[in-house]
Amino acid sequence: MLPKFISISETIIDRIKKGELLPGDKVPSENELISTYQISNTTARKCLLEIESKGWARRIKGKGTYVLNRTAEHQLLRTLGSIDSTRKGFDESLKIEGFTPKNIILEKTILLDGISSDIVGKHFIIEGPVLKIHQLRYADDILMKDETRYISLKLCPKIDRLPTEISYFKTYESDYGIKITDVKQTLSVDIMGPESALNNFDIDKQTAVFILDSAILCGKDKVVEIERSYYRGDKYKFAIIANPEYNSSVSSFNLDKNKD
Incomplete structure (x- = not known):
């Protein structure tokens, strides 16, 4: 008979293989394992170490153990509306x-x-001054995302002094005390060629790209x-x-098959 920590760890690894736990998801904590399987602290700790040692998860100090991305060619899964x-x-x-x-x-x-954008059939406006940040975002030296972000300096003064690798969403909440009420998102698909002026991916053939337009709201009409x-379609x-819930509000998501 297998030791208990092995059988429990294999159960969790099986959940990862089946897609019940996705890359970036948190693996059940020691306390959750203890409660679910009625095991000791030592056995729960061994379970997590076993999952990590087999390359399925990674422990981040002070945060927990998270499922690693083992997909081929660095393909990433991202959740919209979350x-x-x-x-x-x-x-x-990442x-x-x-x-x-x-x-x-x-x-x-x-x-x-200022700046404006049409998302989910509605016109959203940020009055100036606005911070514009255009950056290329890599995973292990592979360009994954070409991102342009516009942030209200009226709502977030001096945010231009912060490093660009921060989570801006967290910063709005923690540093500026902003209560996010909604996130509007539109995902469309286009074909980008090598000659395109937008081609920062250095692709040498026509490639599908996802285009994500989004607006973060902190009031009825306050953006x-x-x-x-732009996201590489092959990555x-x-x-x-x-219908995700967030402070009794619902985020909106729309998928366009073709870009206008």
Whole structure:
């Protein structure tokens, strides 16, 4: 008969293989294992060490144990409509999955006249001044995301002085005391060619790209951030959470098969 910590760890690894626990998801904690399986602290600790030693998860000190990304060719799964996923931010999500993030800033400037964007059929506006950050985001030296973010400097003064690898969502909440009420997102698909002026991926053939437009709201018509990002179609999969709850509000998500 297998030791108890082995059988329990294999049960959790099987959940990972089946997709019940996805890359970046938190593995049950020691206390959760103790409660679920009626085991000792020592056995629970051995379970987590076994899962980690087999390469299925990684322990991050002070945070917990997270499922690693073992997909081929660095393919990443991202969840739309998830406040928790948005709160983590790009760099933290990659670290949790076992990748090394890197960011290259192409532009960081202040726009005095503001910015606007059409998302889920509605026009969203941030009045100036607005911080514009355009950066390329890498996982293990592979360019994954071409991101342009616009942030209200009226709502977040001096945020331009902070490093760009932070989770901006967390910063809005913790540093500026902003209560996020909604996240609007539209995902579309386009074909990007080598000759495209938007091709920062250095692709040498026509490649599908995901285009994510989003707006983060902190009131009925108050927008703290607008984002437009390009994701490599061969490196990403997107999952959708329907009707997620966040402070009694519902995030909106729309999928366009073709970009207008």
